[in-house]
Amino acid sequence: VAESTRLVDLVQADIDRFLEDREPSLASISPDLGLLVDLSRDLLRGGKRFRALFCYWGWRAVRDSDGDAGPDDAALVPIVLAATSLELFHAAALVHDDIMDNSDMRRGIPSAHRRFEAVHADENWTGEKSTFGQSAALLLGDLLLGWSDEVFDSAISALPSSAAARAEFNRMRTEVTLGQYLDILEERAWPDHPEAEQLARAHRVITYKSAKYSIEAPLAIGAALAGAEPGRIAALASFGLPLGIAYQLRDDLLGVFGDPAVTGKPAGDDLREGKRTVLVALARAALSAAERDRFDALLGASGLSDGQVTDLQETIRATGAVEEVERMIGLDVADALDALARADIGRTAREHLMELAETVTRRSA
Amino acid sequence: VAESTRLVDLVQADIDRFLEDREPSLASISPDLGLLVDLSRDLLRGGKRFRALFCYWGWRAVRDSDGDAGPDDAALVPIVLAATSLELFHAAALVHDDIMDNSDMRRGIPSAHRRFEAVHADENWTGEKSTFGQSAALLLGDLLLGWSDEVFDSAISALPSSAAARAEFNRMRTEVTLGQYLDILEERAWPDHPEAEQLARAHRVITYKSAKYSIEAPLAIGAALAGAEPGRIAALASFGLPLGIAYQLRDDLLGVFGDPAVTGKPAGDDLREGKRTVLVALARAALSAAERDRFDALLGASGLSDGQVTDLQETIRATGAVEEVERMIGLDVADALDALARADIGRTAREHLMELAETVTRRSA
Numbered sequence: 001v002a003e004s005t006r007l008v009d010l011v012q013a014d015i016d017r018f019l020e021d022r023e024p025s026l027a028s029i030s031p032d033l034g035l036l037v038d039l040s041r042d043l044l045r046g047g048k049r050f051r052a053l054f055c056y057w058g059w060r061a062v063r064d065s066d067g068d069a070g071p072d073d074a075a076l077v078p079i080v081l082a083a084t085s086l087e088l089f090h091a092a093a094l095v096h097d098d099i100m101d102n103s104d105m106r107r108g109i110p111s112a113h114r115r116f117e118a119v120h121a122d123e124n125w126t127g128e129k130s131t132f133g134q135s136a137a138l139l140l141g142d143l144l145l146g147w148s149d150e151v152f153d154s155a156i157s158a159l160p161s162s163a164a165a166r167a168e169f170n171r172m173r174t175e176v177t178l179g180q181y182l183d184i185l186e187e188r189a190w191p192d193h194p195e196a197e198q199l200a201r202a203h204r205v206i207t208y209k210s211a212k213y214s215i216e217a218p219l220a221i222g223a224a225l226a227g228a229e230p231g232r233i234a235a236l237a238s239f240g241l242p243l244g245i246a247y248q249l250r251d252d253l254l255g256v257f258g259d260p261a262v263t264g265k266p267a268g269d270d271l272r273e274g275k276r277t278v279l280v281a282l283a284r285a286a287l288s289a290a291e292r293d294r295f296d297a298l299l300g301a302s303g304l305s306d307g308q309v310t311d312l313q314e315t316i317r318a319t320g321a322v323e324e325v326e327r328m329i330g331l332d333v334a335d336a337l338d339a340l341a342r343a344d345i346g347r348t349a350r351e352h353l354m355e356l357a358e359t360v361t362r363r364s365a
Numbered sequence: 366v367a368e369s370t371r372l373v374d375l376v377q378a379d380i381d382r383f384l385e386d387r388e389p390s391l392a393s394i395s396p397d398l399g400l401l402v403d404l405s406r407d408l409l410r411g412g413k414r415f416r417a418l419f420c421y422w423g424w425r426a427v428r429d430s431d432g433d434a435g436p437d438d439a440a441l442v443p444i445v446l447a448a449t450s451l452e453l454f455h456a457a458a459l460v461h462d463d464i465m466d467n468s469d470m471r472r473g474i475p476s477a478h479r480r481f482e483a484v485h486a487d488e489n490w491t492g493e494k495s496t497f498g499q500s501a502a503l504l505l506g507d508l509l510l511g512w513s514d515e516v517f518d519s520a521i522s523a524l525p526s527s528a529a530a531r532a533e534f535n536r537m538r539t540e541v542t543l544g545q546y547l548d549i550l551e552e553r554a555w556p557d558h559p560e561a562e563q564l565a566r567a568h569r570v571i572t573y574k575s576a577k578y579s580i581e582a583p584l585a586i587g588a589a590l591a592g593a594e595p596g597r598i599a600a601l602a603s604f605g606l607p608l609g610i611a612y613q614l615r616d617d618l619l620g621v622f623g624d625p626a627v628t629g630k631p632a633g634d635d636l637r638e639g640k641r642t643v644l645v646a647l648a649r650a651a652l653s654a655a656e657r658d659r660f661d662a663l664l665g666a667s668g669l670s671d672g673q674v675t676d677l678q679e680t681i682r683a684t685g686a687v688e689e690v691e692r693m694i695g696l697d698v699a700d701a702l703d704a705l706a707r708a709d710i711g712r713t714a715r716e717h718l719m720e721l722a723e724t725v726t727r728r729s730a
Contacts, residue, residue, distance in 0.1 A: 026543065029573060032550055033543055096507065100500040125553035127639070127665070132553055135465040138503060139546045142461065142510065146538040149514055153531060166518060173511040178391065178398055181504045185397055188490035188497050208394060274492070300492070 003070050007056045008049050014084040015044045043091050046107030051218045052083035058222030061349035068348050081155035085148045092144035108264040113137035164224040172217035179208025186276045199281040211244025238339035246332035247360045249325050252277040262365040268309035274300015279325050286319035368435050372421045373414050379449040380409050408456050411472030416583045417448035423587030426714035433713050446520035450513045457509035473629040478502035529589040537582035544573025551641045564646040576609025603704035611697035612725045617642040627730040633674035639665015644690050651684035
């Protein structure tokens with residue numbers, strides 16, 4: 001745990017240093033740009049750093065020579081930069097995601113577009129605050145995307161493994177964007193698809209937008225950075241992919257039943273948004289045709305009352321879908337741990353990855 | 366001209382090959398993703414390829430050994446990829462820009478978010494077509510941003526100049542995003558600023574969002590790729606920056622007075638959007654306080670009638686601001702050509718850059 005804590009602290013220090021480095025050049029263009037750095041700093045202060053941790057332990061897993069003591073500070077520089085880059089990328093993805101979902105909160109503070117709206121309102125600027133909020137957040141996300149790429153380049157530039165690590169990074173970037181697209185598409189297009197396909201489609205969305213992105217890809221990037229041969233990257237993927245599915249299934253349960261005080265998001269957030277999750281697919285499959293019509297009419301309807309949200313929660317619970325998702329999480333975690341046990345990696349990394357597997361699938365926020 | 370035509374054709378071939386290469390991997394995730402490739406292809410078919418051309422001639426300008434005949438095919442591979450990358454980046458920027466500006470058209474076809482809206486409507490999907498259009502276009506832009514980066518990497522990976530070229534590319538990416546942010550900010554915050562600052566602020570916006578981005582940066586990227594020392598990059602910048610300002614001033618005139626049949630955009634587009642351009646700053650400075658209040662109330666007001674657009678056009682024209690902008694364009698072009706004449710570069714490149722300077726500042730679309 002000490003090694004994970006050290007990594008998280010080093011990533012935070014790299015984030016702070018990066019933003020501090022950028023500040024003067026932005027200020028030299030215009031003092032108005034300070035707001036972009038301030039918002040980035042706030043946004044990057046929070047978060048659970050799961051991607052940074054999986055990236056680190058993927059790297060550590062294939063460095064046989066480190067032993068239990070772990071690498072020295074100099075050896076850490078590239079992997080900390082790579083982990084920092086993933087956190088910057090993730091911040092960008094969240095900023096864009098919150099625009100698309102019209103979310104009010106993120107990491108316990110107002111989402112980026114809401115913060116830009118608030119500045120617009122405070123300053124009494126002209127025009128609609130909402131369009132300013134959306135446009136400014138879109139650009140902040142673009143800026144962070146570019147910065148994540150710069151930091152990733154600085155991580156790999158001097159390494160013999162740079163091409164392999166870059167290929168994994170590029171794959172992650174493309175696949176999560178495609179997964180997000182399938183997600184917003186499914187939310188709108190699901191009635192076109194046969195009932196029998198709904199579960200598989202929901203599963204595909206979380207595979208790309210979350211499982212690969214949040215766990216498999218960070219592991220692969222870290223491992224590739226350490227110079228892993230394809231066999232070892234594949235072994236880590238056999239652990240990371242089912243774990244990533246379990247991670248997202250837990251997230252889906254929290255999105256419907258999570259405690260707002262702990263998640264930092266409104267109760268039943270996913271129900272208001274109309275997300276077509278695996279949980280929803282399982283629940284719908286268990287409903288009668290009439291019940292399903294009623295359910296579909298409520299899910300994602302605008303201006304859902306608290307009572308209607310509770311109604312949807314109870315309907316889902318009554319189908320047994322929650323137990324079914326818990327069962328799936330259990331099976332996926334077991335698959336993941338099984339793959340981890342078989343993987344040819346060092347003992348320290350294996351133990352930390354086991355702990356991380358526990359953390360990401362049993363969390364309440 | 367033959368050499369420029371060859372470049373444009375090679376860039377188009379690279380774009381086509383890149384998208385064709387990506388198609389199977391997207392299809393293997395989901396057939397639904399084909400739409401993203403189709404829209405990218407349509408979007409990337411149009412455009413004037415100015416950025417690709419400046420990138421090419423920046424490269425060519427510092428390759429003394431090529432002589433008049435030009436480089437052979439093998440030598441062209443990296444620069445064509447770099448130019449292709451700039452066109453992909455530009456397509457991404459346009460997709461995001463059109464969301465922010467709520468534009469209906471781009472390059473003579475419906476903008477990306479409108480095309481996604483149309484698919485939503487055709488398919489009778491659930492929810493609002495406008496939110497789907499915006500979200501899908503946001504993600505298409507993100508995808509293209511990532512792809513532009515991949516192509517740029519493939520351009521520079523084997524070159525000794527890779528770090529220098531990458532630094533110029535990164536600078537471009539950051540600065541145009543910041544310039545765009547200043548642009549949307551100025552549109553809302555301009556009443557807060559003293560009259561005496563309005564012109565300088567409008568000038569700063571076009572410096573970053575357009576002049577550096579469209580001309581200075583492509584030249585610098587091409588030159589850095591060819592291994593130019595800083596002095597030569599600076600010499601090209603002394604040509605590119607004033608030319609870029611002139612280019613954007615021409616664009617501002619077209620945004621107010623351009624012929625919709627030629628520009629592919631609605632008449633008086635910038636007036637409807639309320640852009641705070643140099644042209645507008647000059648016009649306002651020449652108006653009486655009462656006239657200015659009337660002008661400000663119309664500029665960017667929602668639902669402007671055709672008559673009100675004509676009114677604004679005539680008001681601007683009557684101030685003499687059009688002549689003043691033409692005068693500024695003339696001075697900037699003269700500065701640019703002066704710098705070009707002094708630059709230590711080959712004759713062929715100089716001649717082509719002179720021609721390009723003419724094209725970008727005298728165009729009608």
